[in-house]
Amino acid sequence: MQHDSLQAVVVGAGTMGTTLAKLMAAQGVHVVVVDTNPQVLEASRLSMGAGAADVCFTTQLEMNQTPDFVIESVTENIAIKQKVVAQIEASVADTTIIMTNTSGIFIDDIGSSLRLPQRFLGTHFFNPADIVPTVEVVPGSHTEAAVVETACRWLKQLGKRPAVLNTCVPGFVANRIQHAIMRECLSLLEKGVVEAEALDDIVQYSIGVRMALNGPLCQRDLNGLDIHLNIARYLYPDLDSRDEPAALLEDYVAQGRLGAKAGRGFYRWSQESRAQHQTQERESLQRIIAIATQHEQKGES
Ligand SMILES: NC(=O)c1ccc[n+]([C@@H]2O[C@H](COP(=O)([O-])OP(=O)(O)OC[C@H]3O[C@@H](n4cnc5c(N)ncnc54)[C@H](O)[C@@H]3O)[C@@H](O)[C@H]2O)c1
Structure with missing residues (x-):
């Protein structure tokens, strides 16, 4: 157009x-x-x-x-x-x-x-x-x-x-949610509960693929809010709630492990692997977006 x-x-x-x-x-x-x-x-x-x-x-x-x-x-x-x-x-x-x-x-x-x-x-x-x-x-x-x-x-x-947004809050909506997820991810790595690759696999192929189709609230509606409440009651006391960045993150940044652009973050990267990943990601994102927009949410406000 x-x-x-x-x-x-x-x-x-x-x-x-x-x-x-x-x-x-x-x-x-x-x-x-x-x-x-x-x-x-x-x-x-x-x-x-x-x-x-x-x-x-x-x-x-x-x-x-x-x-x-x-x-x-x-x-x-x-x-x-x-x-x-x-x-x-x-x-x-x-x-x-x-x-x-x-x-x-x-x-x-x-x-x-x-x-x-x-x-x-x-x-x-x-x-x-x-x-x-x-x-x-x-x-x-x-x-x-x-x-x-x-x-x-x-x-x-x-x-x-x-x-x-109705109101301006620091980080708006998306970065608040992204950082809440990452706080827990880093906590799990620090505690040795899971290795980086397994954590990425769990998130990407469970809540990740589902969220490409349904926002979190729609997804919880489909799952049942009573079930969510029961889990929230026993789980929240154990979730990470610290108000400063994880020591693991501070250490990585201090060591120059800044991610793909620096050759190393949670994984090792070459210029080729970074470029290849970015190119493939652009193509794949367009396919995922096409699927997500076809799969309209069925609930009404
Ligand atoms: N990178 C991301 O994933 C992302 C996503 C969403 C929003 N943002 C936001 O977008 C903004 C830009 O981020 P980015 O990743 O493109 O940063 P970047 O560092 O890649 O680019 C910033 C550019 O601003 C230029 N610049 C600095 N001062 C300037 C001036 N006075 N006049 C003109 N140009 C000037 C710099 O030369 C640089 O090229 C930031 O506010 C960032 O938080 C970034």
């Missing part, structure tokens, strides 16, 4: 900015990608392949622009984001909607110095942004309802599934 009238700017050409621009270019949006680092811009252009032909890459935020929206997708650092959104506001018309692709920083904190915070909101995409359907839409306390509505409409035009 073509959306010739939509004009967008993506600020930050890293992992997320690149796939955001790819998504928009594929949907016929006129997109400009801005990054202060020329090497990053060139890497972004190369990784977009043929899609880059319709994208404009620049190191400068142009002044007096009138795009429909700008998405800030720079480094997850509050001071950097505050500075970038202020620069964006100074460069665009008052009618332009400004979005932040933060993973979970308070929207009001990022937009604290904006002149018009009513046109500012969070749109949390998932990696790769051109494939994963959900976008968490997070209004700040000043965001106008009409701005949320317009952002959702544009996201739908881009083929996304916007999910609006």
